[in-house]
Amino acid sequence: MQFSKVSGKNNTHKVTLYALSTCVWCKMAKQFFNENSVEYEFIDVDLCDEKDKQKIHQTILNKGGSISYPTTIIDDKTVITGFRKDQLKEALGI
Amino acid sequence: MTAITLDYVRKRAEADAKTYGYYLTPQPDLLQSFLEGLKVNEERYGYPLCPCRLASGNFDYDRDIICPCDYRDPDVAEYGACYCRLYVNKTVYESKQLPDVPERRPLEKQMRAYGAAAWGKEEKAEAAAEKPTEAPKPEAKKPSEVKRKLWYCKQCGYVVFRDDPPYICPICKAKRELFAEIESKIEYNG
Numbered sequence: 001m002q003f004s005k006v007s008g009k010n011n012t013h014k015v016t017l018y019a020l021s022t023c024v025w026c027k028m029a030k031q032f033f034n035e036n037s038v039e040y041e042f043i044d045v046d047l048c049d050e051k052d053k054q055k056i057h058q059t060i061l062n063k064g065g066s067i068s069y070p071t072t073i074i075d076d077k078t079v080i081t082g083f084r085k086d087q088l089k090e091a092l093g094i
Numbered sequence: 095m096t097a098i099t100l101d102y103v104r105k106r107a108e109a110d111a112k113t114y115g116y117y118l119t120p121q122p123d124l125l126q127s128f129l130e131g132l133k134v135n136e137e138r139y140g141y142p143l144c145p146c147r148l149a150s151g152n153f154d155y156d157r158d159i160i161c162p163c164d165y166r167d168p169d170v171a172e173y174g175a176c177y178c179r180l181y182v183n184k185t186v187y188e189s190k191q192l193p194d195v196p197e198r199r200p201l202e203k204q205m206r207a208y209g210a211a212a213w214g215k216e217e218k219a220e221a222a223a224e225k226p227t228e229a230p231k232p233e234a235k236k237p238s239e240v241k242r243k244l245w246y247c248k249q250c251g252y253v254v255f256r257d258d259p260p261y262i263c264p265i266c267k268a269k270r271e272l273f274a275e276i277e278s279k280i281e282y283n284g
């Protein structure tokens with residue numbers, strides 16, 4: 001599974017973004033992290049093979065999320081479904 | 095096959111919005127992104143799958159999330175916008191404040207599209223991995239077959255042939271409860 005890593009000054013949290021390449025709100029999430037210099041990794045799930053899609057679904061569901069994009073997982077525990085700027089800001093302390 | 099152009103995708107969305115009394119999202123850059131997403135999906139899958147959702151690639155399992163999806167009408171009625179917020183009502187269009195819209199697509203349709211194995215089966219899969227001598231890990235359940243039926247709107251008589259009735263009648267806006275199945279013996283192949 002190939003995650004793309006984006007480095008940034010705000011790197012105290014592990015931020016994983018599950019996105020779709022076609023999804024507007026996923027693009028907004030990426031833009032938000034870039035603008036706020038948040039270090040994160042992302043994967044465009046629609047471009048993954050079936051096996052990786054399954055694994056990603058299991059990861060998201062296991063952490064209490066739902067199959068909805070974008071999904072952001074912070075420090076392997078906090079799940080934020082959708083592009084919710086205030087929730088992201090709060091969780092990241094920015 | 096004719097090439098799918100952005101202009102074609104835009105005109106189709108505009109015409110559809112007009113027919114149903116909706117508006118397209120008021121922010122031009124967002125609108126452009128939505129239309130591009132729809133175009134990519136139509137080129138990729140052969141149908142304009144919702145840009146904000148994941149395709150299964152199987153038309154029968156994706157049919158409810160082909161734009162305009164089954165959930166648009168109830169979502170615009172309840173929240174003022176569809177899940178993606180491509181289609182909005184007049185109030186949202188004028189206020190330019192896009193609401194948050196939760197996913198309405200039922201879990202059973204997600205499971206059918208993505209394979210039920212992802213739901214609650216990881217523990218067993220892990221246990222099987224640790225103890226390889228045990229029974230093989232459960233296979234993904236075979237998704238239930240899509241059975242199309244004839245449905246009619248008791249209020250206006252509109253008839254559709256699909257696996258379940260629309261949430262809102264596209265003709266007279268009656269709720270799903272007003273749809274009833276037409277018992278028939280039509281054999282449908284294809």
Ligand code: SF4
Nearest residue numbers: 144161163176177178
């Ligand atoms: S949520 Fe909106 S953009 Fe997505 S398929 Fe439904 S109507 Fe189309």
